[in-house]
Amino acid sequence: MARMPITPLEIRRQLFHISLGFVLVFLLSHGFVNAWILFWVLVMGIIVSWISAHIRLPVIGWFLDKFERKQTRPGKGAITYFIGVLLALQLFPHDIAYASILILAVGDGVSSLIGPFGHIQTKLSDKKLFEGTFAGGVAGGLAAMLFVAPFEAMLAAFIAMFFEAMEIRLNQQLLNDNVVVPLVAGTVIMLLRNCGITI
Secondary structure, three states: OOOOOOOHHHHHHHHHHHHHHHHHHHHHHOOOOOHHHHHHHHHHHHHHHHHHOOOOOHHHHHHHHHHOOOOOOOOHHHHHHHHHHHHHHHHOOHHHHHHHHHHHHHHHHHHHHHHHHOOOEOOOOOOOEHHHHHHHHHHHHHHHOOOOOHHHHHHHHHHHHHHHHOOOEEOOEEOOHHHHHHHHHHHHHHHHHHOOOOO
16 A cells, blocks of 8 residues: 655644643543533534535634645534534543543554554554554553553553454444444453453
8 A cells, every 4th residue: 555645734733632632631520520511512513514615714723724625525624523522421430431532542642653664564444554553552551541441541542543443334324433432441341350351
């Protein structure tokens, strides 16, 4: 597979992707926001996305120009990101949810930044390179260690990055990795704890 050069747009997107995760986890863990507030942020985001698809909004338009891929629905990445965060918050205890959010933010972000420099194609997708997936697993695991044990963090991050590298479809629709990654990461940690596996 020919390597695609990483563009300034993608660098901006992924740095924002990583930063947003840390900001959300900080705000959530210190009680500045909760799932209910994030739900309404998501609702407003969906409304703004719909409007932006029809007319250019002053500040939102500039933001989309700087951070959104042109071929996608306006704000789609941010909307699926918040959906993934909200699902993690509702399904898992706080420490696992925060770790899962950081695996999404850091693991997925680093994977996308490092992947274009890789050479080894994975067997999971013709768009993913091993170096990006591996770097995402390491970086996501290190970030998740802020809230969960090292073994839990690393195993969850690497399995989540494995699923991120796959193209998972439901009713012929490709599942967004912003939703898949935190759900997989949180589920792995929950299974480890339910099985009494602590290392």
